[in-house]
Amino acid sequence: MDPSWLLYLGIFVGPFVQEDAAVLAAATLSAADPEHFPVVYFIILAGLFFSDIWKYWIGYAAHAHPRARSFAEKDKVMKLRDQVRANLLTTLMTARFVPLARVPAYVACGYFKTSYIMFCAIIALTAFLYVTAIFAACHLLGEVFGDRIEMMLPAFGAIIIVIAAITYWIRRKRGV
Numbered sequence: 001m002d003p004s005w006l007l008y009l010g011i012f013v014g015p016f017v018q019e020d021a022a023v024l025a026a027a028t029l030s031a032a033d034p035e036h037f038p039v040v041y042f043i044i045l046a047g048l049f050f051s052d053i054w055k056y057w058i059g060y061a062a063h064a065h066p067r068a069r070s071f072a073e074k075d076k077v078m079k080l081r082d083q084v085r086a087n088l089l090t091t092l093m094t095a096r097f098v099p100l101a102r103v104p105a106y107v108a109c110g111y112f113k114t115s116y117i118m119f120c121a122i123i124a125l126t127a128f129l130y131v132t133a134i135f136a137a138c139h140l141l142g143e144v145f146g147d148r149i150e151m152m153l154p155a156f157g158a159i160i161i162v163i164a165a166i167t168y169w170i171r172r173k174r175g176v
Contacts, residue, residue, distance in 0.1 A: 011043045012068055015051035019102070024047065024157045027138035041135055048127045051122050055103055059110025060132040068111075088114055089122055096126035099164040 011029075014022025026044035028035045037116070062068040071077060084091050096103035109119050142157070 008039065008043050011040055012038070012047040015044070015047040017042035020099075020161075021046060021157070023134050024154075027131075027135045028154070030135060031141070032137040041131065045127055045131050050133060051126055052102070052106055052123045052127065056110035056116060056119055059107035062111050063113070064109075080108075084108060084112050085114055090117060092119070092122045093126055093129075096130050099161075099168065109174065115174065 010024070011026050014025065023044055076151050091105055092109070095101040098126045105124075106119075
């Protein structure tokens, strides 16, 4: 497959649509055709970073609305704000690896007006760790399974999504 700007544009835009699927697709492409490796890795990393940092501003903009501002002054919300600010690295690291937690955590960071520079730095770190882990797993599986990797990785991704959904459902039923 010849590298083209359209392919790379699609890889960059992918995280704006669905992060996990885009990273898995990029890693699968990289494992199946190693000539794409360094370029695809950095493009998906940049796409993931930029698809995450704008979400901060959604929460930040909420303070322009009087009702949202008054909600931020409630005791429980102020406690949560203090916890998020005090544990920003842990919060964002957890959000990166827990399904369905990213958008609420990133919006909350903006809503609680955490440092945008610190937010961006931590998002860059978590994106780097996440993309590196997925690429390493795909390349390792690619070496083990060879050409069959193209069929197996989407199935592997689907299994992970099903396990995450079942775990979420069970935890929700238990009230955890």
